[in-house]
Amino acid sequence: MLRHYILPTHEPCQTRAYFFFCVLFSLIISLNSGKVIAQTPDNFEIKLKQIEYIDVNTKEHTYINANSSNSILNLSRNYNHIFVALDDDPSIQYAYRVTGESSLSQWKNTGSEIHLVGLSRGDHELHIRGERDGQFSSNVLQYDIFIKTPFYLTWWCISIFIILALVMFYAFLSLESKLLEERRDRNLEVSNLEGKAYRAQMNPHFIFNALNGMQSAMVLGGEKEFNAYISSFSKLIRNTIDMSSEDKITVTDELKYIRNYVKLQDHRLDEKIILEINVDPKIAQDAVYLPCMMLQPIVENAIVHGIIPKQDTGEIKIKLDLDNEMLRIIVTDNGIGRKAAAKQKEGYAKYKSHATQIMRDRINIFNYYNERKIAFEMKDLFDDDGNASGTKVILYVPLELKTRN
Numbered sequence: 001m002l003r004h005y006i007l008p009t010h011e012p013c014q015t016r017a018y019f020f021f022c023v024l025f026s027l028i029i030s031l032n033s034g035k036v037i038a039q040t041p042d043n044f045e046i047k048l049k050q051i052e053y054i055d056v057n058t059k060e061h062t063y064i065n066a067n068s069s070n071s072i073l074n075l076s077r078n079y080n081h082i083f084v085a086l087d088d089d090p091s092i093q094y095a096y097r098v099t100g101e102s103s104l105s106q107w108k109n110t111g112s113e114i115h116l117v118g119l120s121r122g123d124h125e126l127h128i129r130g131e132r133d134g135q136f137s138s139n140v141l142q143y144d145i146f147i148k149t150p151f152y153l154t155w156w157c158i159s160i161f162i163i164l165a166l167v168m169f170y171a172f173l174s175l176e177s178k179l180l181e182e183r184r185d186r187n188l189e190v191s192n193l194e195g196k197a198y199r200a201q202m203n204p205h206f207i208f209n210a211l212n213g214m215q216s217a218m219v220l221g222g223e224k225e226f227n228a229y230i231s232s233f234s235k236l237i238r239n240t241i242d243m244s245s246e247d248k249i250t251v252t253d254e255l256k257y258i259r260n261y262v263k264l265q266d267h268r269l270d271e272k273i274i275l276e277i278n279v280d281p282k283i284a285q286d287a288v289y290l291p292c293m294m295l296q297p298i299v300e301n302a303i304v305h306g307i308i309p310k311q312d313t314g315e316i317k318i319k320l321d322l323d324n325e326m327l328r329i330i331v332t333d334n335g336i337g338r339k340a341a342a343k344q345k346e347g348y349a350k351y352k353s354h355a356t357q358i359m360r361d362r363i364n365i366f367n368y369y370n371e372r373k374i375a376f377e378m379k380d381l382f383d384d385d386g387n388a389s390g391t392k393v394i395l396y397v398p399l400e401l402k403t404r405n
Helices: 013-039 155-243 251-268 296-310 338-343 355-369
Strands: 048-054 061-065 072-075 082-086 093-099 108-110 113-116 122-132 141-147 248-250 273-279 289-291 314-323 326-333 375-382 388-398
Touching: 048 072, 082 122, 093 113, 155 251, 248 251, 251 273, 251 289, 251 296, 251 314, 289 355, 296 314, 296 326, 296 338, 296 355, 296 388, 338 375, 338 388, 355 375
Parallel strands: 072 141, 273 314
Antiparallel strands: 048 061, 048 082, 082 113, 093 108, 093 122, 122 141, 248 289, 314 326, 326 388, 375 388
16 A cells, blocks of 8 residues: 655655656757757848938938938939948848839849949839848848939920920911911912903903904905904904903813904905814813913914915914823914014014013913913924924913912
8 A cells, every 4th residue: 555755845745746847848848949949040130331322402422321210312313323332241142123223123142332323213212132041131221212303304394395395386387377378368369460460461462453454354355354354353352251251261162262263364364374273082172271362372473473474375283182191282383483573574563562471471370370380382493495484382281270260
């Protein structure tokens, strides 16, 4: 039979045994924990020595050390060099990155010194960490970098520049359009008045020649010839009046006018005038236009200055065809030629003829309205012996003839 002993301090033996085992257990736990801690590397922190940069406001060198509370770096675009010095510990591998900078956005290994030059404008963050024996530092140094944008590159300044440019461009276009419109209206008005003046000047010139022919027909041809002349003359006057308010006329109407005019001249002359007209079938005579009173002066010059002084049967050939999207009109006569005509002292030439110059001036006016220009040229014709045998006049008119009307 077991007996229960009591220690001298009167404590049961079970109490002493329980205390002994608790101490032993705690000792074992402590030893194991110490062993685990001994197997784990010590945590470490990286330390900043100094950051140096030029402040955008003071334009002076500014320094930040480990004890500084400032973590914001304000730099200008022209002076954005940053020098970072870290604790020189060979066992630590440093790395850094700069947000907002594509070339430095990933971690980049470095030594204890970091140089940042030429960062782009805007906001950036500089992160620095360390690594030792595969263990990253318990802290990461972080600094905010702000590189000031020049005022002329700020959004508000660019917006002002764009608005001002648009306003100035609009004002320029408005002014240019107004000036162009005023200038065009003035030129068109002047051209229109000049065109009417030239037509008014040409009509009396033509009527003067016709009245002279009327006198000759009455004296030389008798009453029958005079009546025929009056009939042709009245038709011609009526057609002239109808055309006085028009700037252009169809080929059909112009050729009718020319036939009537040549018939009128034929009545008053001793020698006959043979008129030959050839029109290219490709020409739509009712849809293609000529300037009014443009062909008549050419025919008139051929009769008055070429055929009449010759005192022989006169021939006038008019040919209309197409040439490079232009209507080409060729008027050929068998007169005495321009040189001989200039020497004539006949009575009919006592006045100065302005028909050719008026026609040239009118061509200049019509060319104001057309991109494809009206052209006019005169050539002397010669026979095989080199003698003058007439004159050829070539007139080019755009198929799409434009006028003020």
